[in-house]
Each structure stands twice: as structure tokens, then as C-alpha cells.
Amino acid sequence: MLGLPRHVACVMDGNGRWAAQRSLPRTAGHKAAETAVIDVIEAAYAAGIPWLSLFAFSTENWRRPDGEVDFLMGLVRRTIRKHALSLHARGIRCRFLGDSDLRIPPDLARDIADLTTLTRDNTRMTLTVAFDHGGRRDIVRAARSLIRNRVPAEQVTEESFAHHLPYPDTPDVDLVIRTSGEHRISNFMLWQVAYAEWTFPQVLWPDFRATHFWECLDSYRERERRFGAVRLPTPTGKG
Ligand code: IPE
Ligand code: IPE
Ligand code: MG
Secondary structure (H helix, E strand, O other): OOOOOOEEEEEOOOHHHHHHHOOOOHHHHHHHHHHHHHHHHHHHHHHOOOEEEEEEEEHHHHHOOHHHHHHHHHHHHHHHHHHHHHHHHOOEEEEEEOOOOOOOOHHHHHHHHHHHHHHOOOOOEEEEEEEEEOHHHHHHHHHHHHHHOOOOHHHOOHHHHHOOOOOOOOOOOOEEEEOOOOOOOOOOOOOOOOOOEEEOOOOOHHHOOHHHHHHHHHHHHOOOOOOOOOOOOOOOOOO
């Protein structure tokens, strides 16, 4: 039996389908997702999970209609403003993994920077919101950073490479939860999920609650993580 995962990451998927099932616009699904986000943060916090990452917007999500993108930007801003103080009061360090200074509206970029600064010394849990995030982009940027810093080729190792990724102190992901029954990585934290365990609950993200989260933790505990090695049979009897 495994213990608690140290780092859980959620691909919060299925908002559009949740809305379609109710003959509502896709934006209604995004709005309903806030309850799930808060429930999962509370559940992870209560369980004592030190690292929680949430995939909120991908580099590919810019391809969505302008109205949906604008809605998501506004929603993230409202969510930050509404919950900043309670996150801080709980000792949660909030970080945003992605470009918060290029295509994101300036007022949202400011709120992101403010929340990051407000909570940067908190130690109880680290909440990373992957927002305008792309796993491949992070890897390409790490390669550029190594080159800019003239790191000799023979000194490029997995460890030194990882130091050039954003937030290099982030531990590898132990468990990924992707809701809505989709079985894809969708360019999410590619480096960090190399040896993660995955769960694919059918439930659509707006319906995801603490109970679903605990089910995923239970499933994780039953896994056997071998990291490429073999498990030697335990000797039985005295024989
Ligand atoms: C996830 O839900 C939210 C974001 C990607 C921002 P979707 O919007 O992808 O919902 P589906 O997959 O269309 O149901
Ligand atoms: C991945 O979901 C991104 C987020 C959950 C934010 P998508 O719904 O955008 O992924 P694809 O397009 O189905 O791969
Ligand atoms: Mg989707």
C-alpha cells in the first residue's frame, strides 16, 4: 500500500459537456467549475497533501472562441479576488505556471502577481495553477536558458535541466486526475508527470467533489510503483 501522494495534479476537464447536457452555454460549465475547484483544494488541504496543481488554461486553449477565452479570464480574476484571503489564511502558497504577462489581460496579470506575492512565504500547501501553460513550451524554454547560460553539453543532466524549468522546486507529480473520461496528457506538465500514476474518473469537472478526490487517492494507494525496476518476491516461510 502506498501512502499519500506528495503531489497531485488535476486536468479539470468536461466543463463544456456539463453545460451542453443542460442546454446551457459552455461558459455556464466554466462558472460551475469554481465549486469543484474549491472543494478539491479543501480536500487536498484537509488530507495534508503538500503539492496540488490544477490545469486551468493551456497554451492551446487560446484557439477557443474569443468570448469563451474572455469569460475564462474574467472568471479566474473573480475567483482569485474572492478566495485570495482565505487561501492565504490557510497557509496556502499560490503560484501560476504559465505566461502571466503576455496575452493575459493586464488587470488579471496584476491579480496573479499580487496573490503570488501575498502567499509566497506560506508553507502548508503549494497550489500551482497552470494557466496559459504548455509542457512543451516549458521544456523548450529550459533548453534556451541552458544555452543562454552557456552550460557545457556534458553538464546537461536530468537534474541540471530540471533546474531551468519554471518553479524547479516542484516535485514530480505522483498522481494525475483527469476528469470527464478523456485519456490524454494535453501538453500538461510533461516533464513533471514522467512517472505519475493516472486516474480517469468519468465525472465531469463541475460535478467533481471531495468524495471523488478521495476515491482517486484510494486508487493511488493500491498501485505498485516500480519506476522501471522489478519487485522481488518476498521470501515466505523459513524453508
Ligand atoms: C475544461 O473543460 C476547461 C478548460 C479547458 C478551460 P472544457 O471546456 O475542455 O470542457 P469540454 O472538454 O469541452 O467538455
Ligand atoms: C486540457 O483540456 C486543458 C485544461 C483542462 C485546462 P482540453 O479540453 O483543452 O484538452 P483537449 O483539447 O481535449 O486535449
Ligand atoms: Mg476539454
